[in-house]
Amino acid sequence: MKRHVLQTILPAILLVAAVFIIGAGCTGPADGQSTFWPDIDGDGYGDAFVGNGTIYDDDNFPDGYVTNRGDCDDTNAAINPGATEIPDNNVDENCNDLFGITIYKDSDNDGFGDPNAGNVFEINFGDPAPNGMVYNNADCDDTNALINPKADEIVGNDIDDNCDGYVDFMEYYTDADGDGYGAGSALPPPAVGVHNNLDCDDTNAEVYPYAVEVENGIDDDCDGITDELF
Structure with a gap:
């Protein structure tokens, strides 16, 4: 009985398995066919986010389809891998x-x-x-290095030390968060503080002009735009 199984049933099982394996390997394009992807914006690059594409005959495929993909925005012809x-x-x-x-x-x-x-x-x-x-x-x-927007203005040296466009003009502003950037109105003399009022949030030391923008819902660099790249 065991010998009968080995001689008849086992080969049959192997044959069926082979059919499935070979069949699975033949699901791609046949000769004269290619896989196509939609190119909605007509820039010559197919939509990168459309599954596995569709197989068509090389000489008979719908308008608006191409044999490549990779377009990260198929609604804008100015955006594609060749741009x-x-x-x-x-x-x-x-x-x-x-x-x-x-x-x-x-x-x-x-x-x-x-x-x-x-x-x-x-x-x-x-x-x-x-x-x-x-x-x-x-x-x-x-x-x-002593001349930049955070520098102290030195009166009498004929230099715009803090890059505000004014030479030897010094006012003090409150820097409540200690980030080197002040806010509010100029303080009456005698006063101490910083020589700029560029801070858009003087309660947060991580928010100041020229900071690197972070995706956090905050205008980190005080440019009026939230979560831009830089």
Whole structure:
């Protein structure tokens, strides 16, 4: 009986299994066919989020279908894997999950960048700036670490130390959260504080001009926009 099973039933089981395996491997396009994806925006790239695509004959397929995928926004023809990345607009034009951002040289290492020395990098949200560079371009003299928007104005040196556009003009503002940025109206003399009133939330030391924006529902960098890239 055991020998009968081995000689008849077992080969039959193996044959059925082989049929299923071979059949499963033949579900792709046949000769003269290809897998197509919808290209709604007509930019030549198929929708990256449409399942496994649809098989059609190479010489007989619907309009608006292409044999490639990867378009991360198939409603906008300017966004596709072949597009040119446009910096500083919070859009991933070339669908590589990175964003073009202008980052500025900080030669004096004071945390503020030279507005005339920017380069575009493709980065992820929240990535630190490359060494020697920062996300802001707020420095009015990137050769002197004592001159920047957080610096104290020194009266009598004929220099705009705090980059506010005024030379030797000094007022004090309250810096309640200790982040180096003040808020409110100028304090009457005699007074102590900081020489700027740029802070949009003087109760939160993590919120101040030129801070790196974080996805938290807060305008971290005081630019009037919440949760933008940078």
